[in-house]
Amino acid sequence: MKSEFTTPCKPSRLADIRRFLYATLARFKVAEGVKHEIVLAVDEACANAIIHGNQCDVSKVLHLEVSKKERQLTIEISDVGEIDNDELDDAMEKSLDDLILERKAGGLGLKLIYSLMDEVNYFARDNRNICSLRKKL
Numbered sequence: 001m002k003s004e005f006t007t008p009c010k011p012s013r014l015a016d017i018r019r020f021l022y023a024t025l026a027r028f029k030v031a032e033g034v035k036h037e038i039v040l041a042v043d044e045a046c047a048n049a050i051i052h053g054n055q056c057d058v059s060k061v062l063h064l065e066v067s068k069k070e071r072q073l074t075i076e077i078s079d080v081g082e083i084d085n086d087e088l089d090d091a092m093e094k095s096l097d098d099l100i101l102e103r104k105a106g107g108l109g110l111k112l113i114y115s116l117m118d119e120v121n122y123f124a125r126d127n128r129n130i131c132s133l134r135k136k137l
Contacts, residue, residue, distance in 0.1 A: 001028055002067040009054035009062055009079065017046050017064065028068045030137060038073065038135055041116040044109040045077055045131050053081025053129065063128075073135045078128040 003024040007013040018039055025035045046062060054060045065076045114120050119134035 001069075002065065003027070004066075005064045006061050008058040009050045009056060009060045009081070010058050011047070011050055011056060013062075014043060014047055014050070017062075018043055020064070021066070024066050025073075028066075028073065030073065034135065034137065037116045038075070038133075041113045041133060042075055042077070044113050045133065048109060049077060049079045049081055049129075049131065053083060054079055055081070068137075071137045073137055075133045077131040077133075078125075080128055083122060083129050 003020075005017065005020040007016060021039045021042055022035065025038060030038065042064070046064070049062055050056060054062070060080055063078045065078075067074050113133070117133045118136050119132075121130075121132045123130050123132070
């Protein structure tokens with residue numbers, strides 16, 4: 001099973017992304033509590049891509065592909081924005097307490113994504129950045 005959604009990199013489109021995810025996850029028969037966790041993680045990842053990676057440039061698009069194979073759900077978010085690998089590494093090396101104490105903007109959302117999903121990977125494919133999120137169902 002697979003479902004796809006493409007949208008301009010515009011923050012107001014995050015609500016449409018969430019609606020798409022809820023409808024897709026309902027069709028895939030994902031349990032209610034797990035569904036909310038997935039939507040929260042994907043919403044944060046998409047917000048990061050739209051706001052930080054693509055600077056809300058509506059000429060750029062964000063593409064989501066949600067697939068379910070047996071008991072595993074995979075969500076791939078792709079875009080052409082910039083990824084700050086140092087920020088990704090920094091956020092993952094620090095504890096949640098350290099990030100809160102620093103009161104630095106950024107990093108908390110990444111911790112949230114990693115805590116809600118079973119596997120998170122960032123890579124490039126076909127000149128696009130991919131954020132791949134996996135959840136065992």
